[in-house]
Amino acid sequence: xxxxxxxxxxxxxxxxxxxxxxxxxxxxxxxxxxxxxxxxxxxxxxxxxxxxxxxxxxxxxxxxxxxxxxxxxxxxxxxxxxxxxxxxxxxxxxxxxxxxxxxxxxxxxxxxxxxxxxxxxxxxxxxxxxxxxxxxxxxxxxxxxxxxxxxxxxxxxxxxxxxxxxxxxxxxxxxxxxxxxxxxxxxxxxxxxxxxxxxxxxxxxxxxxxxxxxxxxxxxxxxxxxxx
Amino acid sequence: xxxxxxxxxxxxxxxxxxxxxxxxxxxxxxxxxxxxxxxxxxxxxxxxxxxxxxxxxxxxxxxxxxxxxxxxxxxxxxxxxxxxxxxxxxxxxxxxxxxxxxxxxxxxxxxxxxxxxxxxxxxxxxxxxxxxxxxxxxxxxxxxxxxxxxxxxxxxxxxxxxxxxxxxxxxxxxxxxxxxxxxxxxxxxxxxxxxxxxxxxxxxxxxxxxxxxxxxxxxxxxxxxxxxxxxxxxxxxxxxxxxxxxxxxxxxxxxxxxxxxxxxxxxxxxxxxxxxxxxxxxxxxxxxxxxxxxxxxxxxxxxxxxxxxxxxxxxxxxxxxxxxxxxxxxxxxxxxxxxxxxxxxxxxxxxxxxxxxxxxxxxxxxxxxxxxxxxxxxxxxxxxxxxxxxxxxxxxxxxxxxxxxxxxxxxxxxxxxxxxxxxxxxxxxxxxxxxxxxxxxxxxxxxxxxxxxxxxxxxxxxxxxxxxxxxxxxxxxxxxxxxxxxxxxxxxxxxxxxxxxxxxxxxxxxxxxxxxxxxxxxxxxxxxxxxxxxxxxxxxxxxxxxxxxxxxxxxxxxxxxxxxxxxxxxxxxxxxxxxxxxxxxxxxxxxxxxxxxxxxxxxxxxxxxxxxxxxxxxxxxxxxxxxxxxxxxxxxxxxxxxxxxxxxxxxxxxxxxxxxxxxxxxxxxxxxxxxxxxxxxxxx
Numbered sequence: 001x002x003x004x005x006x007x008x009x010x011x012x013x014x015x016x017x018x019x020x021x022x023x024x025x026x027x028x029x030x031x032x033x034x035x036x037x038x039x040x041x042x043x044x045x046x047x048x049x050x051x052x053x054x055x056x057x058x059x060x061x062x063x064x065x066x067x068x069x070x071x072x073x074x075x076x077x078x079x080x081x082x083x084x085x086x087x088x089x090x091x092x093x094x095x096x097x098x099x100x101x102x103x104x105x106x107x108x109x110x111x112x113x114x115x116x117x118x119x120x121x122x123x124x125x126x127x128x129x130x131x132x133x134x135x136x137x138x139x140x141x142x143x144x145x146x147x148x149x150x151x152x153x154x155x156x157x158x159x160x161x162x163x164x165x166x167x168x169x170x171x172x173x174x175x176x177x178x179x180x181x182x183x184x185x186x187x188x189x190x191x192x193x194x195x196x197x198x199x200x201x202x203x204x205x206x207x208x209x210x211x212x213x214x215x216x217x218x219x220x221x222x223x224x225x226x227x228x
Numbered sequence: 229x230x231x232x233x234x235x236x237x238x239x240x241x242x243x244x245x246x247x248x249x250x251x252x253x254x255x256x257x258x259x260x261x262x263x264x265x266x267x268x269x270x271x272x273x274x275x276x277x278x279x280x281x282x283x284x285x286x287x288x289x290x291x292x293x294x295x296x297x298x299x300x301x302x303x304x305x306x307x308x309x310x311x312x313x314x315x316x317x318x319x320x321x322x323x324x325x326x327x328x329x330x331x332x333x334x335x336x337x338x339x340x341x342x343x344x345x346x347x348x349x350x351x352x353x354x355x356x357x358x359x360x361x362x363x364x365x366x367x368x369x370x371x372x373x374x375x376x377x378x379x380x381x382x383x384x385x386x387x388x389x390x391x392x393x394x395x396x397x398x399x400x401x402x403x404x405x406x407x408x409x410x411x412x413x414x415x416x417x418x419x420x421x422x423x424x425x426x427x428x429x430x431x432x433x434x435x436x437x438x439x440x441x442x443x444x445x446x447x448x449x450x451x452x453x454x455x456x457x458x459x460x461x462x463x464x465x466x467x468x469x470x471x472x473x474x475x476x477x478x479x480x481x482x483x484x485x486x487x488x489x490x491x492x493x494x495x496x497x498x499x500x501x502x503x504x505x506x507x508x509x510x511x512x513x514x515x516x517x518x519x520x521x522x523x524x525x526x527x528x529x530x531x532x533x534x535x536x537x538x539x540x541x542x543x544x545x546x547x548x549x550x551x552x553x554x555x556x557x558x559x560x561x562x563x564x565x566x567x568x569x570x571x572x573x574x575x576x577x578x579x580x581x582x583x584x585x586x587x588x589x590x591x592x593x594x595x596x597x598x599x600x601x602x603x604x605x606x607x608x609x610x611x612x613x614x615x616x617x618x619x620x621x622x623x624x625x626x627x628x629x630x631x632x633x634x635x636x637x638x639x640x641x642x643x644x645x646x647x648x649x650x651x652x653x654x655x656x657x658x659x660x661x662x663x664x665x666x667x668x669x670x671x672x673x674x675x676x677x678x679x680x681x682x683x684x685x686x687x688x689x690x691x692x693x694x695x696x697x698x699x700x701x702x703x704x705x706x707x708x709x710x711x712x713x714x715x716x717x718x719x720x721x722x723x724x725x726x727x728x729x730x731x732x733x734x735x736x737x738x739x740x741x742x743x744x745x746x747x748x749x750x751x752x753x754x755x756x757x758x759x760x761x762x763x764x765x766x767x768x769x770x771x772x773x774x775x776x777x778x779x780x781x782x783x784x785x786x787x788x789x790x791x792x793x794x795x796x797x798x799x800x801x802x803x804x805x806x807x808x809x810x811x812x813x814x815x816x817x818x819x820x821x822x823x824x825x826x827x828x829x830x831x832x833x834x835x836x837x838x839x840x841x842x843x844x845x846x847x848x849x850x851x852x853x854x855x856x857x858x859x860x861x862x863x864x865x866x867x868x869x870x871x872x873x874x875x876x877x878x879x880x881x882x883x884x885x886x887x888x889x890x891x892x893x894x895x896x897x898x899x900x901x902x903x904x905x906x907x908x909x910x911x912x
Contacts, residue, residue, distance in 0.1 A: 154301070154302055154323070157302070157323040157324055157342055158300045158301065158302075158324055160342075161300050161323070161324040161326075161342055161369075162300065164369070168419055168436065168460075169460075169478070169511065170902070170903060173416070174459065174460075174478075174905070175458075175459065175905055175906050176903040176904065176905055176906060177903060177904065177905075177906040178903055179898060179899050179900070179901050179902075179903060179904060180899060181906075182509070182903075182904045182906070182907075183509075183895065183898060183899065185907075185909055189909050189911075197895060197899050
């Protein structure tokens with residue numbers, strides 16, 4: 001396909017300058033030109049355009065070549081080291097399956113193996129996962145590699161234990177109040193009567209309070225200057 | 229005394245974590261205490277209840293001695309009390325561990341697990357534990373465990389029932405339903421929170437219905453039942469003689485029960501509820517019964533030591549009620565030149581710039597701020613480990629902190645109002661954890677206190693680098709870690725206190741051990757070196773003060789005079805240790821000391837007060853005429869002039885005219901605690 005496009009470009013290249021001069025002639029005012037000079041001019045122009053096209057093509061070629069190299073390099077990087085690959089090829093397929101996901105994080109630089117494990121954690125059927133591991137080394141996916149925390153059994157146990165203690169101490173039927181209410185009642189019942197611990201949420205009316213402090217400052221300053 | 233411009237800082241938002249469990253060792257008179265955030269603290273009762281050791285950990289549960297911890301993570305951890313860190317961990321393989329109990333001779337450890345199993349572990353003399361066997365397993369988490377004093381049987385409390393297990397055969401010998409007499413329609417699940425097994429064969433249980441019940445385990449019958457509270461009775465402890473128990477409830481009250489004869493002189497004895505105490509506002513999760521005192525720890529983060537007056541012979545330290553909420557350590561460090569404060573929380577650090585004023589006023593006036601205090605920086609420590617110690621350099625451009633396994637050094641750049649932080653790469657790999665960090669007064673060196681009595685000296689290099697210079701070690705060697713440091717202003721001397729309370733002085737010029745301060749049989753709570761005279765000022769946990777001249781290697785004349793005449797009685801009866809010492813740079817005879825309740829300027833040039841003099845006399849002195857004031861003056865100038873119920877966490881002199889104090893109002897702490905149990909008050 002690339003080659004075909006290139007051929008098209010080659011065909012198009014000489015046509016383009018031929019089409020260009022008439023349009024320029026149309027724009028410009030009529031001018032007296034001898035046929036010889038006009039032809040020389042046209043030829044020079046065509047040469048110039050041809051040159052430009054060639055350069056463009058070369059640049060493209062260079063770019064493609066570079067990208068090709070990059071791909072090759074990346075592919076090489078993604079692959080496991082030579083020695084290990086050979087070893088894997090030598091080993092029976094069942095064992096290779098087991099080893100590749102375990103060994104991969106140590107040798108490879110990209111994060112695919114972890115990505116695989118992340119997929120695994122999303123809840124696939126174990127049988128399917130194994131297939132994925134085997135093919136997964138080669139395939140490219142549109143994903144972000146994330147290493148999820150191991151959601152293991154002890155974590156779950158710990159959570160249920162914490163939930164139990166929370167429901168027993170703070171759950172329904174335990175008759176808890178907020179700290180604010182508790183201490184406010186103590187203040188109210190005190191021999192020396194005091195105000196509530198916190199009246200309201202302190203974040204309420206923040207703007208108004210700021211304005212008030214600003215105003216107080218201004219008022220004090222004015223008073224001071226007046227008295228002086 | 230002179231006048232100071234005082235910065236009264238109240239923006240340190242420290243909320244101490246609640247007390248989860250406690251263990252008491254009778255021989256050493258030490259109490260181990262675990263908090264809900266996983267920190268473990270050790271209090272030494274012989275050294276005036278001084279909090280000796282702190283070890284940051286993870287979520288933990290119960291304890292035995294040779295300190296073991298277990299928690300919802302399912303591991304049994306042994307703590308290394310010399311290096312103040314978890315030493316070994318063994319998986320219990322039974323899910324989260326709810327309870328742990330050691331038998332009387334300390335050879336076996338039983339754990340109660342989430343899955344309903346009770347497992348026995350052998351305590352290996354060298355260190356660690358080894359699995360021995362599983363006892364009979366039944367459904368339902370084992371929330372509490374207690375050994376029979378003879379070690380043949382174990383009582384285990386679960387939800388709705390108690391089991392008594394035969395240790396030898398591993399079989400369930402008795403199963404008692406706690407809740408069987410309640411009609412089925414009213415049945416709620418009854419959680420047995422705590423249990424105790426007496427040598428007479430009585431099993432005592434406290435449950436979520438607020439009952440304390442006494443059972444005969446062989447017959448499985450109820451002997452006695454007391455409802456102490458409408459909320460849960462969470463904790464229970466028995467005295468060694470088994471004639472008294474203490475119960476802690478969810479409503480914050482503790483009750484003492486005593487085994488008393490029914491008739492005077494009669495043989496028949498019954499358990500009688502004798503004394504109620506209401507020292508806590510929140511749930512009492514842990515209680516301990518020592519021979520002379522009831523100790524309770526609650527979710528309001530308070531440790532209360534209530535002495536039993538009938539057991540106390542003479543008036544002394546043991547006869548006073550003690551409450552501890554805040555740690556006996558310095559959590560604030562101050563950059564004097566840059567006017568910054570660094571606050572240490574369990575998982576993060578906060579850096580604040582002090583506000584400033586351009587007004588002056590008379591004594592007692594509150595000056596308006598021209599610039600508000602500013603929160604510059606918050607450094608969060610990664611992972612579950614707690615921050616052991618932290619420090620900021622006097623110039624404010626270095627911040628260091630250490631967790632159990634990592635040491636971090638940051639370079640802070642101040643450009644006008646903006647601030648940038650960069651982690652210093654290539655921090656030398658040292659023996660960790662660091663127990664105390666200290667920056668030299670010229671910000672050129674950092675001293676790192678480490679285990680086995682060693683102190684690492686690290687040079688701080690501009691811009692943002694560091695180099696390990698030397699490690700100072702005591703000549704005789706020690707197994708204990710260094711927990712306090714002090715360096716001199718001229719950079720020549722460094723004093724280090726290790727856990728065996730030895731004070732070593734090193735010369736920093738030659739990196740050599742210079743001398744050792746004569747050993748005193750009490751814990752050092754604070755020390756500092758005077759900037760001009762190079763005298764080492766030491767305060768001990770029994771409130772004694774010593775001054776030691778480093779160049780002359782002996783106690784100074786003032787210190788000898790203090791020892792000859794003795795300190796004031798009220799001074800010695802204070803119950804919180806001095807946590808920081810500072811000096812007035814203008815007046816060489818003035819020393820600034822502070823503890824949680826007071827701030828004291830000690831003037832060495834004035835005579836010491838005798839016991840007949842009034843110790844706290846600043847307010848009376850103010851009203852006296854000049855000659856009368858002369859006569860009344862004495863060395864201790866004590867100031868308690870801060871808000872009632874707002875403990876003082878830190879006080880330091882920024883310069884000769886400026887003082888900074890960090891207060892933490894107790895009400896602010898209690899407003900942030902978990903919800904307490906509602907108590908009906910008449911008329912509200």
